[in-house]
Amino acid sequence: MAANEFQQHALSVADSQQANAAFAERRAIAAERFAATAWPGRKTEAWKYTSLRSLQELTEASFAEQAKAIELPEAVKAVDSYRLVFVDGVFQADLSGDLPEFACRFSEANAEQKAFINEKLGTVVATQTESARNLFSYLNDAWLHDGVLLHLPRGASLNKPLYLVYVSTSEAANATLAHQRLLVWLEDNSQANVIEHYLSESVASNDDDVSSLTNGITEIHVGQNAQLHHTRLNLEDEAHTHIGGVHLALSRDSVAKCFALGEGGRLKRIDYQISHNGPGAELIMHGAYLARNKQLIDYHTCIEHREPHCNSLEVIRGIVGDKAKAVFNGRIHIHQDAQKTLAELHNRNLLTSNGAEVDTKPELEIYADDVKCAHGATVSQLDETALYYLQSRGIEAAEARMLLSYGFVNEVLSQLPYQPLLESLQVRLRARFIDEARKSAAEKLIGESA
Amino acid sequence: MLQIRELVASVEGKQILNGLSLDIKPGEVHAIMGPNGAGKSTLGNVLTGREGYEVISGEVLFNGEDMLALDIEERARAGLFLAFQYPVEIPGVSNMEFLKAAVDARRSHMKQEELSSFDFMKLAREASKKVSLDAAFLKRGVNEGFSGGEKKRNEILQMMMLEPSLCVLDETDSGLDIDALQVVADGVNAMRDSERSFIVVTHYQRLLDYIIPDYVHVLANGRIVKSGDKELARELEAKGYGWLEGEVA
Ligand SMILES: Nc1ncnc2c1ncn2[C@@H]1O[C@H](COP(=O)(O)OP(=O)(O)OP(=O)(O)O)[C@@H](O)[C@H]1O
Numbered sequence: 001m002a003a004n005e006f007q008q009h010a011l012s013v014a015d016s017q018q019a020n021a022a023f024a025e026r027r028a029i030a031a032e033r034f035a036a037t038a039w040p041g042r043k044t045e046a047w048k049y050t051s052l053r054s055l056q057e058l059t060e061a062s063f064a065e066q067a068k069a070i071e072l073p074e075a076v077k078a079v080d081s082y083r084l085v086f087v088d089g090v091f092q093a094d095l096s097g098d099l100p101e102f103a104c105r106f107s108e109a110n111a112e113q114k115a116f117i118n119e120k121l122g123t124v125v126a127t128q129t130e131s132a133r134n135l136f137s138y139l140n141d142a143w144l145h146d147g148v149l150l151h152l153p154r155g156a157s158l159n160k161p162l163y164l165v166y167v168s169t170s171e172a173a174n175a176t177l178a179h180q181r182l183l184v185w186l187e188d189n190s191q192a193n194v195i196e197h198y199l200s201e202s203v204a205s206n207d208d209d210v211s212s213l214t215n216g217i218t219e220i221h222v223g224q225n226a227q228l229h230h231t232r233l234n235l236e237d238e239a240h241t242h243i244g245g246v247h248l249a250l251s252r253d254s255v256a257k258c259f260a261l262g263e264g265g266r267l268k269r270i271d272y273q274i275s276h277n278g279p280g281a282e283l284i285m286h287g288a289y290l291a292r293n294k295q296l297i298d299y300h301t302c303i304e305h306r307e308p309h310c311n312s313l314e315v316i317r318g319i320v321g322d323k324a325k326a327v328f329n330g331r332i333h334i335h336q337d338a339q340k341t342l343a344e345l346h347n348r349n350l351l352t353s354n355g356a357e358v359d360t361k362p363e364l365e366i367y368a369d370d371v372k373c374a375h376g377a378t379v380s381q382l383d384e385t386a387l388y389y390l391q392s393r394g395i396e397a398a399e400a401r402m403l404l405s406y407g408f409v410n411e412v413l414s415q416l417p418y419q420p421l422l423e424s425l426q427v428r429l430r431a432r433f434i435d436e437a438r439k440s441a442a443e444k445l446i447g448e449s450a
Numbered sequence: 451m452l453q454i455r456e457l458v459a460s461v462e463g464k465q466i467l468n469g470l471s472l473d474i475k476p477g478e479v480h481a482i483m484g485p486n487g488a489g490k491s492t493l494g495n496v497l498t499g500r501e502g503y504e505v506i507s508g509e510v511l512f513n514g515e516d517m518l519a520l521d522i523e524e525r526a527r528a529g530l531f532l533a534f535q536y537p538v539e540i541p542g543v544s545n546m547e548f549l550k551a552a553v554d555a556r557r558s559h560m561k562q563e564e565l566s567s568f569d570f571m572k573l574a575r576e577a578s579k580k581v582s583l584d585a586a587f588l589k590r591g592v593n594e595g596f597s598g599g600e601k602k603r604n605e606i607l608q609m610m611m612l613e614p615s616l617c618v619l620d621e622t623d624s625g626l627d628i629d630a631l632q633v634v635a636d637g638v639n640a641m642r643d644s645e646r647s648f649i650v651v652t653h654y655q656r657l658l659d660y661i662i663p664d665y666v667h668v669l670a671n672g673r674i675v676k677s678g679d680k681e682l683a684r685e686l687e688a689k690g691y692g693w694l695e696g697e698v699a
């Protein structure tokens with residue numbers, strides 16, 4: 001099948017870049033796979049509710065040559081961490097700190113690390129078969145140049161979180177394509193906290209601006225009895241598209257706690273592919289997605305229970321307002337050998353306007369007979385009785401609506417263990433929800449007078 | 451303070467209040483008793499302006515002003531407070547945030563300065579002590595996982611913080627043990643003064659031993675069918691509502 005215009009363009013830009021020679025072969029193979037994968041359409045299951053049509057507008061987009069000088073938000077600076085900053089996909093040394101001995105950028109890796117990266121990339125979750133689901137992993141491979149490796153030896157504990165800050169600054173005039181890669185390898189009994197924080201430098205005002213694309217792929221191996229805390233914040237603005245994924249493999253008796261937040265953006269599609277590869281592994285995932293205006297946010301999570309005695313708990317909430325749309329697809333696949341599995345998936349959605357839409361689909365596939373599974377998905381509106389209660393205390397209607405939306409997501413948010421980030425998000429979300437409530441009140445007034 | 455004249459109101463097309471009149475002067479405490487489904491909570495909801503409660507005729511004057519023309523939150527800021535029969539849980543919003551938003555709204559209406567966080571916390575802690583709620587409750591979600599009695603005490607806590615001029619207590623005593631009842635009554639009594647008025651809706655005369663009312667009314671079929679002093683409550687306790695059948699019909 002012939003690649004479409006976007007596919008061709010993305011590959012030709014990848015080709016024109018100066019590339020890390022260590023990855024030449026991987027790039028070439030991935031480029032072929034990417035070109036050979038049929039572009040997803042409505043009939044492609046993995047992309048059924050999310051159209052990629054807008055990517056065709058990126059056929060002029062290029063890559064950033066240099067990292068712009070930007071100012072980091074105070075909350076980012078306040079997190080005590082090993083911080084690495086990338087701007088429009090390019091490493092920004094001035095804003096980054098020293099790395100721990102267990103970590104390096106791909107471009108600075110020594111021979112041993114290069115060999116390790118080449119050996120492990122793409123192995124956490126098998127993505128070799130050509131499929132629409134892995135399309136953007138191929139593209140990421142085809143662009144491979146820089147990236148970050150964290151490789152913790154047996155028994156080691158990272159004393160501060162590894163904090164990756166990915167800033168996009170693109171404006172309509174020069175849309176960029178940025179590809180980010182993170183490989184985390186936790187050997188047995190080790191422990192680490194990792195934060196990935198995607199944000200935009202300036203808030204775009206016009207949602208019809210040409211969108212830039214970030215493609216962030218993260219692969220994490222959690223060794224036996226190892227512990228991971230992983231946070232991924234996708235807070236890019238209106239003019240931005242993010243398509244990416246987190247691949248996570250859990251070994252025997254390991255524990256992974258994940259936190260995911262998606263807010264704003266023209267199009268966001270994040271795929272979590274998680275695999276319990278050893279008995280006794282545990283996954284706890286909390287997440288929220290918040291879409292408004294004409295945004296589209298799509299989270300796909302897929303948990304493979306391959307071994308017995310593993311647990312997974314997934315709590316995901318969404319708030320969708322204006323004419324925005326959210327998609328949530330939560331798949332749990334319990335293989336035949338995965339006896340004594342405990343799996344729970346809870347997805348609750350709040351629609352704050354009539355024009356908002358959510359497509360939620362929990363998918364349970366169970367082949368073992370001795371398992372406990374619970375799943376539920378709900379879609380509801382703001383609770384009228386609670387609104388009345390707040391207003392009866394003198395709280396203005398818009399503020400009451402804000403408080404209810406805020407409370408709904410704050411329950412999940414409070415799982416975030418980084419106080420400066422939590423506080424700045426709480427402020428940001430309050431401002432966002434009050435703005436949304438005022439806007440919808442104004443529209444209602446106009447509607448009534450018309 | 452409050453004048454209700456010939457109030458007729460309906461819920462979901464069903465007429466519940468059938469020409470209710472009540473006159474409350476500053477500093478007075480009025481108890482309202484009456485059978486289940488008589489319209490006691492409906493009266494509270496109509497007074498606060500809850501959506502879905504439609505006033506068909508009659509008028510309500512609050513400090514001489516047409517109260518029915520005001521929004522829910524405007525009535526509250528003007529000094530009306532309803533302690534809910536069934537307080538609402540709002541997970542994810544702390545009691546503290548909720549109280550702060552309410553107090554800020556009331557103070558800005560009264561052209562008072564916004565309280566600093568420090569002063570506000572101090573007030574909130576004092577008030578929670580008065581209603582015997584541990585200060586930890588201020589950090590929890592609004593009413594989230596509170597027991598029935600804790601929810602009722604939380605209503606009184608809000609009332610203390612907001613310092614309303616007219617307080618409507620809808621069965622705040624129901625389901626309370628004697629200690630909690632004492633706490634609620636002490637809270638109310640501490641707030642009684644020559645300016646502030648109360649409407650106390652209850653099924654139990656017992657509460658009125660603690661909060662001595664100036665008047666007791668019987669509400670039945672959406673109207674006040676009998677009024678008297680605190681002795682009327684004793685009579686009702688002893689005889690029930692049956693003997694008022696004539697008036698009720
Ligand atoms: N939202 C509503 N929708 C439908 N009917 C309602 C609604 N609210 C009240 N009613 C009806 O109005 C009538 C009066 O109810 P209300 O709650 O005012 O009674 P009450 O006197 O407070 O009773 P109780 O002592 O049991 O609390 C009842 O028949 C009730 O079913």
Ligand SMILES: [Mg+2]
Nearest residue numbers: 490491492535
């Ligand atoms: Mg009632």
